[in-house]
Amino acid sequence: MTISHTICEQLRIVLAQPLPEAALAKLIGEHVATCSTCRRADALLQSLASDLQEAPPAALPPEVETRLLSRLCSAEH
Amino acid sequence: MQKPWEIDLTIYADEAELLAGLRRRDRMACTCLLKRYAPALYRLALRLTGEPDEAEDVLQEAFIRACDSVAEFEGRSGLGTWLHRIVLTTALMRLRRRQPAQVPMAMDAEAAHLPQALIDRHEPGQAVLSDELRDQIERALLALPDALRAAFVLRDLEGLSTREAADALGISEAALKVRLHRARLALRQALTLYLGLQEHRA
Numbered sequence: 607m608t609i610s611h612t613i614c615e616q617l618r619i620v621l622a623q624p625l626p627e628a629a630l631a632k633l634i635g636e637h638v639a640t641c642s643t644c645r646r647a648d649a650l651l652q653s654l655a656s657d658l659q660e661a662p663p664a665a666l667p668p669e670v671e672t673r674l675l676s677r678l679c680s681a682e683h
Numbered sequence: 684m685q686k687p688w689e690i691d692l693t694i695y696a697d698e699a700e701l702l703a704g705l706r707r708r709d710r711m712a713c714t715c716l717l718k719r720y721a722p723a724l725y726r727l728a729l730r731l732t733g734e735p736d737e738a739e740d741v742l743q744e745a746f747i748r749a750c751d752s753v754a755e756f757e758g759r760s761g762l763g764t765w766l767h768r769i770v771l772t773t774a775l776m777r778l779r780r781r782q783p784a785q786v787p788m789a790m791d792a793e794a795a796h797l798p799q800a801l802i803d804r805h806e807p808g809q810a811v812l813s814d815e816l817r818d819q820i821e822r823a824l825l826a827l828p829d830a831l832r833a834a835f836v837l838r839d840l841e842g843l844s845t846r847e848a849a850d851a852l853g854i855s856e857a858a859l860k861v862r863l864h865r866a867r868l869a870l871r872q873a874l875t876l877y878l879g880l881q882e883h884r885a
Contacts, residue, residue: 617864
């Protein structure tokens with residue numbers, strides 16, 4: 607796979623601009639749309655996020671569950 | 684002596700029966716509800732708030748709201764989806780009450796590195812995260828400022844549209860986009876550092 611391993615300096619410059627948010631969002635959008643490094647990086651992160659989303663949740667810490675159940679029961683009665 | 688929550692969960696194995704139990708205000712139904720859905724919802728609350736204590740408070744508030752308002756639940760979605768929405772709303776209300784978080788204007792020098800190790804290991808659609816890398820991403824997520832984390836969680840993890848995420852956070856779509864990009868860059872930075880260390884160790 608060939609992809610630049612360099613810093614996307616241009617995006618950092620864009621993000622450092624003291625611009626109103628709308629103008630900054632427009633600049634970022636334009637940049638990401640044309641920058642292969644950023645597009646690939648965003649796609650990878652979205653893939654990671656998807657994996658993260660689908661991962662089964664870890665068990666609730668027992669002490670948290672006990673406190674929650676106790677508080678829920680107290681609140682009800 | 685048996686605690687009120689030490690119950691046989693199979694008594695409400697069916698969602699319709701669980702709902703009926705909740706509507707009767709059966710305490711065991713509330714307990715079943717929490718035991719069944721709390722782990723996933725705790726993760727959501729933790730990702731949004733970034734703090735275990737606050738995530739616990741969110742869950743408590745959300746489950747009490749759910750048990751109190753179950754009569755209003757119309758069954759158009761599953762119970763889990765309904766609860767998910769309540770937890771999301773509760774967590775966001777808390778986030779919005781916090782002091783506005785500082786959103787960094789510029790990223791550190793290494794922020795936008797795209798590590799080759801990450802590319803090699805996680806070509807989109809191919810790899811499943813290792814537990815260690817998943818933990819690392821979760822940690823990096825929790826380390827983000829509230830404003831950036833919430834944007835990333837809502838947009839990239841919860842799958843809300845830009846409009847929906849912006850509305851949920853009470854900000855403009857433009858602000859949401861900027862925060863999302865900052866969040867993604869910060870996560871890229873964190874993963875770069877982690878994978879760099881891994882490579883150095885190896």
